[in-house]
Amino acid sequence: MEKSYLSLLLLLIAISCALAKDAAKKDSKDTTAKPKLPQTLSRGWGDQLIWTQTYEEALFRAKHSQKPLMIIHHLEDCPHSQALKKVFAEHKDIQKLAEKFILLNLVYETTDKNLAPDGQYVPRVLFIDPSLTVRADITGRYSNRLYAYEPSDISLLYSNMQKALKLLKTEL
Template identity: 55%
Template sequence: MLRWVLFALFFGICASAGEQKRKTPASESLSRGWGNGVTWIKSYEDGLAKMAKSKKPLMVIHHKKGCPHSEALRKAFSSDKSIQKMAKQDFFMINLVEETTDTNLAPDGYYVPRILFVDPSKAVRNDITGKYSERLFTYDPKDMGLLAKNMKKAKLLMHSEL
């Protein structure tokens, strides 16, 4: 366990596996600070159902309250106007503070923050990744340009493949 904590600290991620799930208070906004102008979906299952009907891709953000890396990414994400616009118009958006039981949403492990794209066929797009080989689906605050590029790629791929 200590090795994992040291690895996580070195590579700028926060551990999330094995923690008890906490319920989100009803009064807390589903945006959790990731963008109040964006329509956030309540659960992964709801997102899959809505996505299948509309053919819009799903963007899933895994994060953790109190994780400095998640908090820094949240601030960068919520302040980037182009990302917020795409999130609002082109995607169904989910931000999860609890791990899902769907192992497809952890293709290279349970760490936070991580961002995955799911296409309307319900396939996690393992070909849309960040720049880190040891944690493929994470982005740093300075990677907002890459995230925007990947959002555009997800949107284009999903429209051309369906």
């Protein structure tokens, strides 16, 4: 009987040691992993700017504030989106001008077909006036992707932002 108790005790000790080693491995992995920062609504497009969370919220705020809405469609794993985001976030004049807009960046497609008038590609930037009309007259430089912008198009994007604000003033 003593042998069975001794065997049971040794078995418990062996299991405890194995579990302790496994727990120690998990702890060491956790300390070497970089802490993940919380995702903000800006997603890197301008952390100091005020971004809306949903398309519906953006439409509501645009209508009630009488500000134009700028929607940026992009994907986190798209190199073209990432390149445009970097230039957009570093461009001081764009960041300053963006304060005059209701801002939304989407990493998913909406069900509103008005937001993909010429297809679902990224990155694309659309401007919507407070009457909730997509400004088809404010486009990028490509005829086959009207709302596409590349990092080299940043000055065109800036002038289109100015145009959206100017059109708003003339319509009010």
